[in-house]
Amino acid sequence: xxxxxxxxxxxxxxxxxxxxxxxxxxxxxxxxxxxxxxxxxxxxxxxxxxxxxxxxxxxxxxxxxxxxxxxxxxxxxxxxxxxxxxxxxxxxxxxxxxxxxxxxxxxxxxxxxxxxxxxxxxxxxxxxxxxxxxxxxxxxxxxxxxxxxxxxxxxxxxxxxxxxxxxxxxxxxxxxxxxxxxxxxxxxxxxxxxxxxxxxxxxxxxxxxxxxxxxxxxxxxxxxxxxxxxxxxxxxxxxxxxxxxxxxxxxxxxxxxxxxxxxxxxxxxxxxxxxxxxxxxxxxxxxxxxxxxxxxxxxxxxxxxxxxxxxxxxxxxxxxxxxxxxxxxxxxxxxxxxxxxxxxxxxxxxxxxxxxxxxxxxxxxxxxxxxxxxxxxxxxxxxxxxxxxxxxxxxxxxxxxxxxxxxxxxxxxxxxxxx
Numbered sequence: 302x303x304x305x306x307x308x309x310x311x312x313x314x315x316x317x318x319x320x321x322x323x324x325x326x327x328x329x330x331x332x333x334x335x336x337x338x339x340x341x342x343x344x345x346x347x348x349x350x351x352x353x354x355x356x357x358x359x360x361x362x363x364x365x366x367x368x369x370x371x372x373x374x375x376x377x378x379x380x381x382x383x384x385x386x387x388x389x390x391x392x393x394x395x396x397x398x399x400x401x402x403x404x405x406x407x408x409x410x411x412x413x414x415x416x417x418x419x420x421x422x423x424x425x426x427x428x429x430x431x432x433x434x435x436x437x438x439x440x441x442x443x444x445x446x447x448x449x450x451x452x453x454x455x456x457x458x459x460x461x462x463x464x465x466x467x468x469x470x471x472x473x474x475x476x477x478x479x480x481x482x483x484x485x486x487x488x489x490x491x492x493x494x495x496x497x498x499x500x501x502x503x504x505x506x507x508x509x510x511x512x513x514x515x516x517x518x519x520x521x522x523x524x525x526x527x528x529x530x531x532x533x534x535x536x537x538x539x540x541x542x543x544x545x546x547x548x549x550x551x552x553x554x555x556x557x558x559x560x561x562x563x564x565x566x567x568x569x570x571x572x573x574x575x576x577x578x579x580x581x582x583x584x585x586x587x588x589x590x591x592x593x594x595x596x597x598x599x600x601x602x603x604x605x606x607x608x609x610x611x612x613x614x615x616x617x618x619x620x621x622x623x624x625x626x627x628x629x630x631x632x633x634x635x636x637x638x639x640x641x642x643x644x645x646x647x648x649x650x651x652x653x654x655x656x657x658x659x660x661x662x663x664x665x666x667x668x669x670x671x672x673x674x675x676x677x678x679x680x681x682x683x684x685x686x687x688x689x690x691x692x693x694x695x696x697x698x699x700x701x702x703x704x705x706x707x708x709x710x711x712x713x714x715x716x717x718x719x720x
Contacts, residue, residue, distance in 0.1 A: 303698075305691040305705060307682035308714040309664065313550035315711040319538045319557045319582065320346035320702040321371065321531035324607075325493040327395040328470040329500045329529065330354045333375035334361065334402035335474060336504055336524035341374040344531040350393055350699045357389050357396050361403065382407030387444065390415045393699065397425050398467065400446060401475035404437055409449045414441070427461060427468035434459045435472075435479050456481030456520050464489040464514070464600045470497055477506040479520040488516045491601040492532060492561045500529040535561040536607045537701060538583065540676055542566075543611045544708070546574040546587030547618055548683050552711060557582040564604050568594055568612070572619060593621035593658055598629050610636045610677035617645040618684060619658035626653045636674035639667040643681050643689065664689040672700045679704065683713060690718075 321344035331354070333340040345351050347370040355373060359365045363377040382403050390396035394415040403410035414425065425446065429439050435454040440447045456479045459472050469489040474497075476483035488494070490512055498511030504527050507519035538557035545552040546569060559566060559578060566576045572594045575586040593616055598606040606629035616623040617640065627633050637649050642665045646657040664687035669675035675696040682689035694717075697704055705715050 302692070302720060303694050304718040304720070305679065305694050306716045306718055307679065307689045307691070308687065309662070309683055309685040309689065311548065311683070311712050311714050313545055313548045313552055313683070313708070313711040313713060316553040316555055317541045317707050317711065318555045319533045319541070320344075322346070322493055322496070322534040322536075323348055323350055323700050324466070324536070325496040326351055326531050327354050328398050328474070328493070328497045329531065330358055330375065331398040331402055332474050332497065332501060332504070333363065334358055334377045334380055334399060335406055335477060335522075337378040338504075338524050338526040339374050339376040339378075340504060340526070341372065341528040342531060343372040343528065345371050345373060346534065346702045347371060348698060348700055348702050349695070350395065353393055354395065357385060357399055360385065360389050361399070382410040384411040384445070385413055387413035395467070397428060398470060398474075400428060400448060401432060401471040404432060404448045404450055405454055405475040405478035408451045408453065411448070412446045414444050414446065427463070427465045428471045431459050431461065431468050431472035432475055435475055435483065454479035454520075456483040456518075458484045459486065461485065461487040463487070466491050466494060469494050469516070473498065473501065473508065473511070473516060473518060476518040476520055477501055477522040481520055483518045483520065485516040485518070486514065488514055489600060490514065492535060496532045503527040503529050532561070533558055535565075536605065538562060539565045539605070539608045540611050540680075540701070542569060542574070542576065542583070542585040543608070543615050544680055544683065545585040546572070546591065547615050547680050549587050550711070551584065551586040551588065553579055553582060553584050555582045559583055564602055565608060568596055568604055572615065591615065591619035591658070593619045593623035593656070595624040597626040600629070606630055606633060607673055609633065610673045611680055613637075613647070613654060613656055614640065614677045614680040616656040616658055617647075617660065617662060617681065621658060623656045623658065624653060625656060628652065635670040636677045639670075639674070639678055640681055642667055643685050645681070661686060663687055666690045666692065669693045669696045672696045676701060676704065679708075683708075
């Protein structure tokens with residue numbers, strides 16, 4: 302497995318092109334299975350999670366044509382319901398998103414319970430309940446979701462117990478093929494959900510309210526061939542904004558959209574970081590003193606859990622203390638012991654971490670445990686004295702396109718080591 306070697310102390314300066322959003326791309330690849338007409342997706346990020354999801358739809362008989370690293374056409378005309386075996390889903394949890402489209406189109410399917418990062422249980426029960434509300438019969442047999450709706454799905458009122466992004470996407474996709482109208486209440490409001498709705502609408506679906514807590518879908522969609530461009534990745538943009546801040550540098554984040562990351566910008570500005578719109582995206586400057594800021598992760602439009610680890614790395618360099626509360630995923634503080642190995646002063650109690658800034662970080666051997674924890678360690682290593690070796694960086698390659706290359710172009714001393 303590859304490792305990263307980072308020598309800290311370099312100020313970042315330059316431009317970073319923000320890739321397409323991984324978390325928007327994955328459900329849209331799954332959505333291609335709804336239709337017998339081809340779907341072309343552009344601005345796909347060149348990361349391993351995209352390769353894995355394309356492999357899943359291909360395993361169901363879809364033809365996948367890669368035009369370049371950032372675009373692909375998925376023709377699911379020859380696809381089948383079949384079974385999604387564990388070997389194809391074990392690498393990431395997002396593969397459960399094929400459940401709704403396969404069930405809605407073919408009337409029956411079997412999908413192995415997915416694997417992925419060890420950041421909490423993230424059960425599929427909300428997905429299952431949403432599909433059952435549409436009339437599906439679902440059982441879990443030996444680690445496999447067995448779903449049937451031989452008479453077809455029927456539109457219904459779905460009230461989600463929490464605003465789950467994945468469950469909202471599953472319900473929305475399945476509802477496009479249900480008979481009658483579906484209402485999703487307490488829906489997730491994330492930009493990725495709205496982008497999926499835009500993709501489905503381009504495919505022929507009739508959807509209103511995406512981006513709000515109430516979404517309406519008229520079923521019996523007459524699907525058509527179409528093309529859709531993925532939105533920029535707000536989490537990648539936030540990560541590089543923190544990279545500029547933690548190194549005292551300045552970065553232009555090409556394609557980044559301020560409206561998608563308003564809560565992040567607000568928190569960073571409170572910490573002493575300057576952010577303003579540029580001609581091609583956003584400009585972030587960290588040339589001032591950093592101040593500790595308390596945060597609590599929340600569903601959109603609150604501070605995203607996917608930036609919690611990165612923000613914790615930043616707070617190790619801030620004056621004073623910062624309280625960080627994680628409310629979305631259990632076990633999402635697995636990066637704390639590794640930050641402590643670098644010298645961070647962090648006290649952890651249940652779902653809250655107290656970060657006392659100002660302690661100098663020093664390079665060490667550290668281990669990545671999940672995608673966001675991996676990049677958190679990269680950020681800390683950028684300011685740590687001496688050399689840091691980050692092991693198991695395959696997690697990074699799941700969600701960050703050429704992270705080491707992009708950072709090196711901006712002045713970081715970072716090298717990928719091949720074992």
